[in-house]
Amino acid sequence: MNLDELKTAWQEYDRKLQTTQTINEKVIVSMIKERSSARYSKVRREYILGFIWMLICLFMGCAVLLGNPFDYDLRIQYAPTVIFCGCIIILLAAMIRAYLDLQNITISHNNLDVSLKKIIAVYERPQKFLWYTVIVFLFTQVFLFPLSFLPHSIERLGLWVALAERLIPISIAVLMLFIAHKLGAFKERHKNKFKEDLSELQELRSMSAELLS
Amino acid sequence: MEKAFIEMINTHRGIIYKVCNLYCYEKEYQQDLFQEIVLQLWKAFPSFRNESLRTTWMYRVALNTAISNFRKEVKKPEQQSISRAEFQIPDISQFPDEHENLSLLKQAIQQLTKIEKAIIMLYLEEKSYDEISEITGITKSNVGVKLNRIKSKLETIIKSIHHELR
Numbered sequence: 001m002n003l004d005e006l007k008t009a010w011q012e013y014d015r016k017l018q019t020t021q022t023i024n025e026k027v028i029v030s031m032i033k034e035r036s037s038a039r040y041s042k043v044r045r046e047y048i049l050g051f052i053w054m055l056i057c058l059f060m061g062c063a064v065l066l067g068n069p070f071d072y073d074l075r076i077q078y079a080p081t082v083i084f085c086g087c088i089i090i091l092l093a094a095m096i097r098a099y100l101d102l103q104n105i106t107i108s109h110n111n112l113d114v115s116l117k118k119i120i121a122v123y124e125r126p127q128k129f130l131w132y133t134v135i136v137f138l139f140t141q142v143f144l145f146p147l148s149f150l151p152h153s154i155e156r157l158g159l160w161v162a163l164a165e166r167l168i169p170i171s172i173a174v175l176m177l178f179i180a181h182k183l184g185a186f187k188e189r190h191k192n193k194f195k196e197d198l199s200e201l202q203e204l205r206s207m208s209a210e211l212l213s
Numbered sequence: 214m215e216k217a218f219i220e221m222i223n224t225h226r227g228i229i230y231k232v233c234n235l236y237c238y239e240k241e242y243q244q245d246l247f248q249e250i251v252l253q254l255w256k257a258f259p260s261f262r263n264e265s266l267r268t269t270w271m272y273r274v275a276l277n278t279a280i281s282n283f284r285k286e287v288k289k290p291e292q293q294s295i296s297r298a299e300f301q302i303p304d305i306s307q308f309p310d311e312h313e314n315l316s317l318l319k320q321a322i323q324q325l326t327k328i329e330k331a332i333i334m335l336y337l338e339e340k341s342y343d344e345i346s347e348i349t350g351i352t353k354s355n356v357g358v359k360l361n362r363i364k365s366k367l368e369t370i371i372k373s374i375h376h377e378l379r
Contacts, residue, residue, distance in 0.1 A: 009314040017227035113350025
Protein backbone atom coordinates (compact mmCIF):
# COMPACT_ATOMS: atom_id res chain seq x y z
CA MET A 1 0.00 0.00 0.00
CA ASN A 2 1.64 3.24 -1.13
CA LEU A 3 0.82 6.81 -0.17
CA ASP A 4 -1.56 7.33 -3.09
CA GLU A 5 -3.52 4.30 -2.01
CA LEU A 6 -3.54 5.70 1.52
CA LYS A 7 -5.00 8.93 0.23
CA THR A 8 -7.66 7.06 -1.74
CA ALA A 9 -8.55 4.98 1.32
CA TRP A 10 -8.77 8.11 3.42
CA GLN A 11 -10.96 9.89 0.90
CA GLU A 12 -13.23 6.88 0.73
CA TYR A 13 -13.47 6.95 4.52
CA ASP A 14 -14.29 10.66 4.39
CA ARG A 15 -16.99 10.08 1.77
CA LYS A 16 -18.56 7.35 3.84
CA LEU A 17 -18.53 9.48 6.97
CA GLN A 18 -20.53 12.10 5.12
CA THR A 19 -23.17 9.51 4.35
CA THR A 20 -23.64 8.64 8.03
CA GLN A 21 -26.77 9.74 9.80
CA THR A 22 -26.85 13.40 10.81
CA ILE A 23 -26.67 14.11 14.50
CA ASN A 24 -29.94 14.93 16.15
CA GLU A 25 -30.35 18.63 16.95
CA LYS A 26 -31.32 17.90 20.55
CA VAL A 27 -28.24 15.77 21.04
CA ILE A 28 -25.94 18.61 19.98
CA VAL A 29 -27.71 21.08 22.26
CA SER A 30 -27.64 18.70 25.22
CA MET A 31 -23.96 17.99 24.51
CA ILE A 32 -23.08 21.68 24.81
CA LYS A 33 -25.16 22.23 27.94
CA GLU A 34 -24.06 19.05 29.64
CA ARG A 35 -20.36 19.61 29.11
CA SER A 36 -20.46 23.32 29.96
CA SER A 37 -22.43 22.83 33.15
CA ALA A 38 -20.38 19.82 34.28
CA ARG A 39 -17.12 21.66 33.77
CA TYR A 40 -18.39 24.94 35.18
CA SER A 41 -19.89 23.42 38.32
CA LYS A 42 -16.77 21.35 39.05
CA VAL A 43 -14.38 24.28 38.68
CA ARG A 44 -16.79 26.59 40.49
CA ARG A 45 -17.21 24.19 43.42
CA GLU A 46 -13.47 23.73 43.85
CA TYR A 47 -12.75 27.42 43.70
CA ILE A 48 -15.61 28.37 46.03
CA LEU A 49 -14.38 25.90 48.66
CA GLY A 50 -10.85 27.24 48.25
CA PHE A 51 -12.00 30.84 48.53
CA ILE A 52 -14.08 30.15 51.65
CA TRP A 53 -11.22 28.33 53.38
CA MET A 54 -8.76 31.08 52.57
CA LEU A 55 -11.13 33.84 53.63
CA ILE A 56 -11.65 32.13 56.98
CA CYS A 57 -7.87 31.88 57.44
CA LEU A 58 -7.44 35.50 56.42
CA PHE A 59 -10.19 36.58 58.80
CA MET A 60 -8.47 34.78 61.65
CA GLY A 61 -5.12 36.31 60.74
CA CYS A 62 -6.64 39.78 60.63
CA ALA A 63 -8.37 39.16 63.96
CA VAL A 64 -4.98 38.35 65.51
CA LEU A 65 -3.44 41.48 64.02
CA LEU A 66 -6.27 43.78 65.07
CA GLY A 67 -7.44 42.25 68.32
CA ASN A 68 -4.09 41.08 69.72
CA PRO A 69 -5.58 38.05 71.52
CA PHE A 70 -2.11 36.72 72.38
CA ASP A 71 -1.05 39.93 74.13
CA TYR A 72 1.90 40.65 71.90
CA ASP A 73 4.06 43.51 73.14
CA LEU A 74 6.62 43.75 70.37
CA ARG A 75 6.02 44.43 66.71
CA ILE A 76 8.26 41.53 65.72
CA GLN A 77 5.82 39.17 67.42
CA TYR A 78 3.26 40.02 64.76
CA ALA A 79 5.64 38.97 61.98
CA PRO A 80 4.43 35.32 61.68
CA THR A 81 0.80 36.46 61.45
CA VAL A 82 1.70 39.13 58.90
CA ILE A 83 3.56 36.50 56.83
CA PHE A 84 0.60 34.14 57.29
CA CYS A 85 -1.83 36.79 56.01
CA GLY A 86 0.58 37.68 53.19
CA CYS A 87 0.75 34.04 52.09
CA ILE A 88 -3.04 33.74 52.19
CA ILE A 89 -3.42 36.92 50.13
CA ILE A 90 -0.84 35.65 47.63
CA LEU A 91 -2.60 32.28 47.39
CA LEU A 92 -5.95 34.00 47.00
CA ALA A 93 -4.57 36.22 44.24
CA ALA A 94 -2.99 33.19 42.55
CA MET A 95 -6.29 31.35 42.74
CA ILE A 96 -8.24 34.27 41.29
CA ARG A 97 -5.67 34.64 38.53
CA ALA A 98 -5.71 30.92 37.74
CA TYR A 99 -9.51 30.96 37.75
CA LEU A 100 -9.59 33.89 35.33
CA ASP A 101 -6.93 32.25 33.16
CA LEU A 102 -8.98 29.09 33.00
CA GLN A 103 -12.08 31.06 32.13
CA ASN A 104 -10.29 33.05 29.46
CA ILE A 105 -8.20 30.33 27.95
CA THR A 106 -9.43 29.81 24.46
CA ILE A 107 -7.80 27.44 22.10
CA SER A 108 -9.97 28.22 19.16
CA HIS A 109 -8.30 31.36 17.92
CA ASN A 110 -4.75 30.12 18.03
CA ASN A 111 -2.81 27.62 16.05
CA LEU A 112 -1.48 24.49 17.70
CA ASP A 113 1.94 25.93 18.48
CA VAL A 114 0.55 29.02 20.23
CA SER A 115 -2.06 26.97 22.11
CA LEU A 116 0.55 24.56 23.43
CA LYS A 117 2.76 27.40 24.62
CA LYS A 118 -0.15 29.13 26.36
CA ILE A 119 -1.21 25.98 28.14
CA ILE A 120 2.37 25.22 29.19
CA ALA A 121 2.63 28.72 30.65
CA VAL A 122 -0.63 28.24 32.59
CA TYR A 123 0.66 24.92 33.93
CA GLU A 124 4.10 26.14 34.91
CA ARG A 125 3.37 29.39 36.66
CA PRO A 126 1.19 28.30 39.58
CA GLN A 127 3.22 25.16 40.30
CA LYS A 128 6.45 26.98 41.14
CA PHE A 129 4.78 29.96 42.71
CA LEU A 130 2.48 27.94 44.95
CA TRP A 131 5.32 25.66 45.96
CA TYR A 132 7.40 28.57 47.33
CA THR A 133 4.43 30.16 49.03
CA VAL A 134 3.40 26.92 50.70
CA ILE A 135 6.96 26.39 51.98
CA VAL A 136 7.02 29.90 53.49
CA PHE A 137 3.52 29.33 54.90
CA LEU A 138 4.44 26.04 56.57
CA PHE A 139 7.75 27.36 57.91
CA THR A 140 5.97 30.34 59.44
CA GLN A 141 3.26 28.21 61.04
CA VAL A 142 5.53 25.50 62.33
CA PHE A 143 8.51 27.54 63.55
CA LEU A 144 7.84 31.25 63.63
CA PHE A 145 4.35 31.27 65.11
CA PRO A 146 5.35 29.27 68.25
CA LEU A 147 8.42 31.49 68.56
CA SER A 148 6.26 34.61 68.59
CA PHE A 149 5.36 33.70 72.20
CA LEU A 150 9.02 33.56 73.17
CA PRO A 151 9.23 37.04 74.80
CA HIS A 152 6.45 36.16 77.26
CA SER A 153 8.01 32.79 77.98
CA ILE A 154 11.41 34.40 78.61
CA GLU A 155 9.80 36.79 81.09
CA ARG A 156 8.24 33.89 82.93
CA LEU A 157 10.87 31.16 82.62
CA GLY A 158 14.19 32.65 81.59
CA LEU A 159 15.93 32.23 78.22
CA TRP A 160 16.94 28.57 78.13
CA VAL A 161 13.83 27.11 79.72
CA ALA A 162 11.67 29.32 77.51
CA LEU A 163 13.51 28.09 74.42
CA ALA A 164 13.02 24.51 75.55
CA GLU A 165 9.36 25.20 76.27
CA ARG A 166 8.85 26.68 72.80
CA LEU A 167 10.33 23.54 71.32
CA ILE A 168 7.25 21.63 72.51
CA PRO A 169 4.68 23.24 70.14
CA ILE A 170 7.26 23.23 67.35
CA SER A 171 7.88 19.51 67.87
CA ILE A 172 4.13 18.84 68.00
CA ALA A 173 3.61 20.76 64.75
CA VAL A 174 6.49 18.93 63.05
CA LEU A 175 5.19 15.61 64.36
CA MET A 176 1.66 16.35 63.13
CA LEU A 177 2.98 17.28 59.72
CA PHE A 178 5.05 14.12 59.64
CA ILE A 179 2.08 11.94 60.67
CA ALA A 180 -0.15 13.64 58.12
CA HIS A 181 2.53 13.05 55.49
CA LYS A 182 2.88 9.39 56.49
CA LEU A 183 -0.87 8.90 56.48
CA GLY A 184 -0.89 10.18 52.95
CA ALA A 185 -2.64 13.49 53.55
CA PHE A 186 -0.38 15.18 51.02
CA LYS A 187 0.75 12.13 49.13
CA GLU A 188 -2.24 10.20 47.86
CA ARG A 189 -4.39 12.92 46.43
CA HIS A 190 -2.02 15.71 45.69
CA LYS A 191 1.13 13.85 44.74
CA ASN A 192 -0.67 11.78 42.15
CA LYS A 193 -2.37 14.85 40.80
CA PHE A 194 0.96 16.66 40.77
CA LYS A 195 2.59 13.74 38.96
CA GLU A 196 -0.17 13.69 36.38
CA ASP A 197 0.20 17.42 35.87
CA LEU A 198 3.95 17.06 35.52
CA SER A 199 3.70 14.25 33.00
CA GLU A 200 1.12 16.22 31.09
CA LEU A 201 3.42 19.22 31.14
CA GLN A 202 6.28 17.07 29.86
CA GLU A 203 4.07 15.77 27.08
CA LEU A 204 3.03 19.28 26.11
CA ARG A 205 6.66 20.40 26.13
CA SER A 206 7.77 17.53 23.92
CA MET A 207 4.93 18.24 21.50
CA SER A 208 5.87 21.90 21.41
CA ALA A 209 9.50 20.94 20.75
CA GLU A 210 8.35 18.53 18.06
CA LEU A 211 6.60 21.37 16.25
CA LEU A 212 9.79 23.42 16.30
CA SER A 213 12.17 20.66 15.24
CA MET B 214 -27.21 31.24 15.96
CA GLU B 215 -27.92 27.83 17.44
CA LYS B 216 -29.50 26.67 14.19
CA ALA B 217 -26.51 27.83 12.16
CA PHE B 218 -24.16 26.09 14.57
CA ILE B 219 -26.05 22.80 14.46
CA GLU B 220 -26.11 22.99 10.68
CA MET B 221 -22.36 23.57 10.58
CA ILE B 222 -21.67 20.66 12.93
CA ASN B 223 -23.80 18.35 10.85
CA THR B 224 -22.36 19.50 7.53
CA HIS B 225 -18.82 18.96 8.72
CA ARG B 226 -19.39 16.18 11.25
CA GLY B 227 -16.85 14.08 9.34
CA ILE B 228 -14.02 16.36 10.51
CA ILE B 229 -14.88 15.78 14.17
CA TYR B 230 -15.43 12.04 13.66
CA LYS B 231 -12.03 11.70 12.00
CA VAL B 232 -10.20 13.59 14.73
CA CYS B 233 -11.96 11.52 17.41
CA ASN B 234 -11.11 8.28 15.65
CA LEU B 235 -7.51 9.33 15.21
CA TYR B 236 -6.84 10.47 18.77
CA CYS B 237 -8.98 8.17 20.87
CA TYR B 238 -9.36 4.44 20.47
CA GLU B 239 -12.02 3.69 23.06
CA LYS B 240 -15.65 4.54 22.32
CA GLU B 241 -16.21 6.39 25.57
CA TYR B 242 -13.14 8.57 25.09
CA GLN B 243 -14.15 9.27 21.52
CA GLN B 244 -17.55 10.46 22.67
CA ASP B 245 -16.02 12.62 25.36
CA LEU B 246 -13.61 14.15 22.89
CA PHE B 247 -16.48 14.70 20.46
CA GLN B 248 -18.40 16.59 23.14
CA GLU B 249 -15.35 18.62 24.09
CA ILE B 250 -14.72 19.62 20.48
CA VAL B 251 -18.38 20.57 19.99
CA LEU B 252 -18.21 22.67 23.15
CA GLN B 253 -15.01 24.43 22.04
CA LEU B 254 -16.54 25.10 18.63
CA TRP B 255 -19.69 26.46 20.28
CA LYS B 256 -17.66 28.75 22.53
CA ALA B 257 -15.70 30.10 19.58
CA PHE B 258 -18.57 30.18 17.10
CA PRO B 259 -19.76 33.75 17.85
CA SER B 260 -16.28 35.13 17.18
CA PHE B 261 -15.70 33.18 13.99
CA ARG B 262 -15.24 35.89 11.38
CA ASN B 263 -14.89 33.91 8.19
CA GLU B 264 -11.28 35.11 7.97
CA SER B 265 -10.29 31.56 7.23
CA LEU B 266 -12.23 28.72 5.66
CA ARG B 267 -14.83 27.23 7.94
CA THR B 268 -13.28 23.79 7.58
CA THR B 269 -9.81 25.14 8.36
CA TRP B 270 -11.18 26.76 11.49
CA MET B 271 -12.94 23.55 12.49
CA TYR B 272 -9.76 21.52 11.97
CA ARG B 273 -7.85 24.00 14.08
CA VAL B 274 -10.30 23.82 16.97
CA ALA B 275 -10.72 20.04 16.75
CA LEU B 276 -6.99 19.31 16.57
CA ASN B 277 -6.15 21.86 19.25
CA THR B 278 -8.70 20.27 21.53
CA ALA B 279 -7.56 16.74 20.79
CA ILE B 280 -3.88 17.51 21.20
CA SER B 281 -3.45 20.22 23.75
CA ASN B 282 -6.44 20.44 25.96
CA PHE B 283 -8.02 17.07 26.23
CA ARG B 284 -7.20 15.45 29.55
CA LYS B 285 -7.56 11.72 29.42
CA GLU B 286 -8.15 11.17 33.09
CA VAL B 287 -11.30 13.29 33.38
CA LYS B 288 -13.32 10.64 31.70
CA LYS B 289 -15.76 7.85 32.30
CA PRO B 290 -18.61 9.27 34.31
CA GLU B 291 -20.52 6.58 36.15
CA GLN B 292 -23.78 7.19 34.39
CA GLN B 293 -24.30 7.33 30.67
CA SER B 294 -25.70 10.70 29.69
CA ILE B 295 -28.53 11.15 27.21
CA SER B 296 -26.26 12.43 24.50
CA ARG B 297 -23.88 9.51 24.91
CA ALA B 298 -26.64 7.02 24.54
CA GLU B 299 -28.18 8.76 21.56
CA PHE B 300 -25.22 9.12 19.26
CA GLN B 301 -22.40 6.89 18.12
CA ILE B 302 -19.22 7.90 16.36
CA PRO B 303 -18.87 5.84 13.19
CA ASP B 304 -15.70 3.80 13.41
CA ILE B 305 -13.45 2.93 10.48
CA SER B 306 -14.24 -0.75 10.96
CA GLN B 307 -17.91 0.01 10.33
CA PHE B 308 -17.20 0.30 6.61
CA PRO B 309 -16.69 -3.24 5.37
CA ASP B 310 -15.94 -2.46 1.67
CA GLU B 311 -12.66 -0.73 2.35
CA HIS B 312 -12.11 -2.35 5.70
CA GLU B 313 -8.70 -3.79 4.97
CA ASN B 314 -7.04 -0.67 3.59
CA LEU B 315 -8.67 1.60 6.11
CA SER B 316 -7.83 -0.50 9.11
CA LEU B 317 -4.25 -0.80 7.86
CA LEU B 318 -4.12 2.96 7.52
CA LYS B 319 -5.62 3.41 10.97
CA GLN B 320 -3.17 0.94 12.46
CA ALA B 321 -0.25 2.75 10.83
CA ILE B 322 -1.41 6.22 11.84
CA GLN B 323 -1.88 5.08 15.42
CA GLN B 324 1.86 4.57 15.65
CA LEU B 325 2.59 8.20 14.84
CA THR B 326 2.95 10.95 17.45
CA LYS B 327 0.07 13.33 18.10
CA ILE B 328 1.66 16.10 16.04
CA GLU B 329 2.50 13.72 13.19
CA LYS B 330 -1.09 12.48 13.19
CA ALA B 331 -2.36 16.03 12.79
CA ILE B 332 -0.01 16.78 9.92
CA ILE B 333 -0.63 13.54 8.04
CA MET B 334 -4.37 13.91 8.51
CA LEU B 335 -4.29 17.36 6.97
CA TYR B 336 -2.13 15.99 4.15
CA LEU B 337 -4.59 13.15 3.51
CA GLU B 338 -7.36 15.75 3.49
CA GLU B 339 -5.40 17.44 0.68
CA LYS B 340 -4.92 20.64 2.61
CA SER B 341 -2.39 23.05 1.14
CA TYR B 342 0.90 23.78 2.91
CA ASP B 343 -0.50 27.21 3.74
CA GLU B 344 -3.51 25.71 5.50
CA ILE B 345 -1.41 23.13 7.35
CA SER B 346 0.88 25.93 8.43
CA GLU B 347 -2.07 28.05 9.55
CA ILE B 348 -3.58 25.22 11.59
CA THR B 349 -0.42 23.93 13.23
CA GLY B 350 1.69 27.05 13.48
CA ILE B 351 4.64 25.43 11.69
CA THR B 352 6.31 27.47 8.97
CA LYS B 353 5.39 26.56 5.39
CA SER B 354 8.88 25.28 4.60
CA ASN B 355 8.94 23.19 7.75
CA VAL B 356 5.61 21.63 6.78
CA GLY B 357 7.25 20.15 3.67
CA VAL B 358 10.20 18.81 5.63
CA LYS B 359 7.97 17.29 8.29
CA LEU B 360 5.59 15.79 5.77
CA ASN B 361 8.43 14.03 3.97
CA ARG B 362 9.66 12.61 7.25
CA ILE B 363 6.18 11.46 8.25
CA LYS B 364 5.52 9.91 4.84
CA SER B 365 8.64 7.80 5.00
CA LYS B 366 7.88 6.85 8.60
CA LEU B 367 4.38 5.83 7.58
CA GLU B 368 5.71 3.77 4.68
CA THR B 369 8.09 1.97 7.00
CA ILE B 370 5.28 1.29 9.47
CA ILE B 371 3.01 -0.04 6.74
CA LYS B 372 5.79 -2.28 5.43
CA SER B 373 6.37 -3.68 8.90
CA ILE B 374 2.63 -4.28 9.39
CA HIS B 375 2.54 -6.09 6.04
CA HIS B 376 5.57 -8.09 7.10
CA GLU B 377 3.90 -9.06 10.38
CA LEU B 378 0.72 -10.09 8.58
CA ARG B 379 2.58 -12.50 6.30
